[in-house]
Amino acid sequence: MELSDRKKQILKLVVEDYVDSAEPVGSKVIAQQMGGSVSSATIRNELADLVEQGYLEQPHTSAGRIPSPKGYRLYVNELMEKHRLSLEETREINRGLQMKMQELDRMITQAGQLLSSFEGYPAYVAAAGKGSVRVKRYELLPVDESGCILVLMTNDERVKSQLLHLQLKVPGEKLPVVTSLLNNHFAGISAEEMNRRLMDVSEQLAPAMFLLLSQIVSYTTRVLEEANRKEVRTVGASQLLKLPEFRDADKAHQLMSFLAEEKEALPAPDEQSAMKILIGPENVSEALQDTSVVVASYDIGDNMRGLIGVVGPTRMDYAAVAARLSCFAEGLTRMFGKREHGELPPGEEHEE
Amino acid sequence: MELSDRKKQILKLVVEDYVDSAEPVGSKVIAQQMGGSVSSATIRNELADLVEQGYLEQPHTSAGRIPSPKGYRLYVNELMEKHRLSLEETREINRGLQMKMQELDRMITQAGQLLSSFEGYPAYVAAAGKGSVRVKRYELLPVDESGCILVLMTNDERVKSQLLHLQLKVPGEKLPVVTSLLNNHFAGISAEEMNRRLMDVSEQLAPAMFLLLSQIVSYTTRVLEEANRKEVRTVGASQLLKLPEFRDADKAHQLMSFLAEEKEALPAPDEQSAMKILIGPENVSEALQDTSVVVASYDIGDNMRGLIGVVGPTRMDYAAVAARLSCFAEGLTRMFGKREHGELPPGEEHEE
DNA sequence: CTTTAGCACTCAGGGAAAGAGAGTGCTAAA
DNA sequence: TTTAGCACTCTCTTTCCCTGAGTGCTAAAG
Numbered sequence: 001m002e003l004s005d006r007k008k009q010i011l012k013l014v015v016e017d018y019v020d021s022a023e024p025v026g027s028k029v030i031a032q033q034m035g036g037s038v039s040s041a042t043i044r045n046e047l048a049d050l051v052e053q054g055y056l057e058q059p060h061t062s063a064g065r066i067p068s069p070k071g072y073r074l075y076v077n078e079l080m081e082k083h084r085l086s087l088e089e090t091r092e093i094n095r096g097l098q099m100k101m102q103e104l105d106r107m108i109t110q111a112g113q114l115l116s117s118f119e120g121y122p123a124y125v126a127a128a129g130k131g132s133v134r135v136k137r138y139e140l141l142p143v144d145e146s147g148c149i150l151v152l153m154t155n156d157e158r159v160k161s162q163l164l165h166l167q168l169k170v171p172g173e174k175l176p177v178v179t180s181l182l183n184n185h186f187a188g189i190s191a192e193e194m195n196r197r198l199m200d201v202s203e204q205l206a207p208a209m210f211l212l213l214s215q216i217v218s219y220t221t222r223v224l225e226e227a228n229r230k231e232v233r234t235v236g237a238s239q240l241l242k243l244p245e246f247r248d249a250d251k252a253h254q255l256m257s258f259l260a261e262e263k264e265a266l267p268a269p270d271e272q273s274a275m276k277i278l279i280g281p282e283n284v285s286e287a288l289q290d291t292s293v294v295v296a297s298y299d300i301g302d303n304m305r306g307l308i309g310v311v312g313p314t315r316m317d318y319a320a321v322a323a324r325l326s327c328f329a330e331g332l333t334r335m336f337g338k339r340e341h342g343e344l345p346p347g348e349e350h351e352e
Numbered sequence: 353m354e355l356s357d358r359k360k361q362i363l364k365l366v367v368e369d370y371v372d373s374a375e376p377v378g379s380k381v382i383a384q385q386m387g388g389s390v391s392s393a394t395i396r397n398e399l400a401d402l403v404e405q406g407y408l409e410q411p412h413t414s415a416g417r418i419p420s421p422k423g424y425r426l427y428v429n430e431l432m433e434k435h436r437l438s439l440e441e442t443r444e445i446n447r448g449l450q451m452k453m454q455e456l457d458r459m460i461t462q463a464g465q466l467l468s469s470f471e472g473y474p475a476y477v478a479a480a481g482k483g484s485v486r487v488k489r490y491e492l493l494p495v496d497e498s499g500c501i502l503v504l505m506t507n508d509e510r511v512k513s514q515l516l517h518l519q520l521k522v523p524g525e526k527l528p529v530v531t532s533l534l535n536n537h538f539a540g541i542s543a544e545e546m547n548r549r550l551m552d553v554s555e556q557l558a559p560a561m562f563l564l565l566s567q568i569v570s571y572t573t574r575v576l577e578e579a580n581r582k583e584v585r586t587v588g589a590s591q592l593l594k595l596p597e598f599r600d601a602d603k604a605h606q607l608m609s610f611l612a613e614e615k616e617a618l619p620a621p622d623e624q625s626a627m628k629i630l631i632g633p634e635n636v637s638e639a640l641q642d643t644s645v646v647v648a649s650y651d652i653g654d655n656m657r658g659l660i661g662v663v664g665p666t667r668m669d670y671a672a673v674a675a676r677l678s679c680f681a682e683g684l685t686r687m688f689g690k691r692e693h694g695e696l697p698p699g700e701e702h703e704e
Numbered sequence: 705c706t707t708t709a710g711c712a713c714t715c716a717g718g719g720a721a722a723g724a725g726a727g728t729g730c731t732a733a734a
Numbered sequence: 735t736t737t738a739g740c741a742c743t744c745t746c747t748t749t750c751c752c753t754g755a756g757t758g759c760t761a762a763a764g
Binding site: 390391393397411412414 | 707708710713714716
């Protein structure tokens with residue numbers, strides 16, 4: 001059943017008042033905000049209806065009303081006006097993202113920090129490979145008789161390298177042979193496949209050579225594993241303690257442990273959509289039942305997709321959060337897009 | 353003035369009781385624990401003396417006593433018995449550290465997590481270079497006409513690499529020339545020096561060459577910067593909320609923000625010593641006035657030194673924490689020592 | 705001089721009682 | 735359908751009192 005326009009307007013006012021007061025809102029305030037065109041008694045009747053229909057809740061008889069998850073949902077879907085970011089705000093976000101490009105890892109962590117400080121809520125970020133990163137090319141550089149450098153280039157254009165200590169000496173002249181062996185037989189395949197091939201050729205090789213190869217394969221396996229893993233970081237959890245709904249240490253502790261330990265369970269937007277809003281019980285995770293999550297996705301080059309979101313109380317300024325969040329997501333996409341073409345000396349790297 | 357043996361014994365009992373009850377301890381309990389050899393009245397007299405001398409405090413008249421920082425200090429210096437870790441415990445720690453070796457970064461973070469979960473307090477970890485990491489050797493690998501891979505080897509035996517997109521095309525044949533130029537003139541010097549040299553030679557070079565060089569120098573600068581930076585990570589901050597002294601949201605918030613934002617200010621042991629215990633006001637940071645910190649150092653190969661510590665309430669089981677912490681530090685040192693000699697295929701690297 | 709028993713005193717913490725205030729629901733009139 | 739009026743409900747805060755733990759002091763005993 002559709003709500004009357006007036007009911008919707010009232011619901012909207014309740015949500016917005018509650019969002020910034022964190023206190024149940026009464027009929028009088030609403031009447032006032034509607035310009036005195038109706039009396040508080042009328043509002044009371046409407047409020048009672050809204051409660052009955054499940055859009056509002058009453059902490060106890062004779063308290064004001066607060067929005068229920070269903071009420072927030074309606075608000076988000078229909079009532080929420082697009083929040084316009086001020087020019088300054090947009091600029092500030094983009095300036096913030098304009099930090100020195102460093103590794104992707106640090107980069108997105110910083111974006112998360114920035115977001116968290118903007119919103120005053122904990123934030124989370126992740127970058128996820130699309131699954132099948134492979135090695136495109138191998139290179140071996142001699143160092144001395146018992147060591148060499150292995151350089152890997154992956155099909156998503158990243159480079160990793162590693163110093164290998166050899167258990168058995170391999171003369172420098174042999175390296176090109178190994179290199180071409182690797183490039184011919186170990187490029188473009190998955191880690192499992194690599195291990196299988198290694199076994200296949202094991203008997204035809206000199207032991208020293210085999211040892212070297214297994215060292216390389218084992219390192220490569222780790223690199224691929226890592227490139228494919230989705231690692232979620234959470235930032236700014238301590239912000240929770242500023243919110244009235246988390247003054248209770250137990251509640252705060254529960255959520256914070258969740259954010260610290262099970263961050264993999266935090267929601268992500270669906271494949272197609274750019275943003276997702278989950279209100280209270282719409283979350284699957286037990287620990288998020290009383291919180292809302294707003295999360296957006298962004299692109300990292302062509303092969304990866306990132307994720308950036310905030311966690312807060314259901315009482316959340318969805319319009320503003322959503323607006324800022326898409327600004328972040330767009331900023332990040334732009335940023336990572338640019339780097340692909342190397343306008344600036346970007347900064348892609350790696351480290352031990 | 354030296355304390356009598358009995359006073360020391362009493363102080364010791366007060367500390368130990370308070371550590372696990374978190375409640376002021378009274379004369380009666382102490383008398384009991386001393387085996388009934390003296391009456392509670394006697395104890396009261398002694399307690400009064402200890403308060404006067406500043407080793408104990410009284411939250412209010414007619415409450416029991418709690419140790420003051422001075423009292424804890426005496427306890428730590430003289431009274432504390434070496435806590436013997438059970439065999440299981442040692443084994444458990446070492447098993448925990450035996451995780452798959454990955455990058456140093458992730459490795460020490462995991463150690464921190466492990467520590468934090470052992471102690472039930474927040475932990476922090478860092479690895480710090482000894483200051484002057486330099487590039488030992490450069491290598492350039494051709495990719496295509498508008499790109500090449502730069503590989504750096506530093507004097508602490510780490511390898512970093514990066515894909516460079518060239519603004520201007522540089523034919524593959526030229527690369528060896530550039531490489532030797534780099535190795536002859538840009539190796540073994542600081543980042544500032546590198547930039548200076550770059551300026552010096554700028555006029556004698558073709559523009560394309562100059563551009564390439566500056567790209568390399570700028571990347572190298574970043575790498576060196578990062579290799580020399582001490583990055584501190586904190587883990588398990590949410591554990592604070594379980595402690596009675598941090599049930600108050602404001603207090604908890606204050607400390608947690610400090611741990612999240614100013615972790616660089618967390619104490620480190622002095623150059624020579626392996627462990628440091630800082631009790632309450634012995635800390636310089638404002639935010640740590642009511643907490644104690646126990647921190648140990650460990651070695652990462654020959655060039656780096658790591659740091660691992662916990663932050664907790666002044667009421668802390670110093671003996672046990674210190675014992676476990678050195679077990680951690682030793683484990684890490686052993687671990688990183690081993691890798692240097694390449695028993696196992698270690699895993700030193702870098703990414704993206 | 706040290707230890708002990710005895711006792712009055714202090715203070716935090718918990719619960720009950722009382723008052724204030726906000727906001728409701730209902731009724732009856734416009 | 736809206737409004738004014740009013741009694742009622744329920745939370746929150748404050749106050750008060752009581753209890754219990756633990757002290758400090760005094761005076762006597764070792």
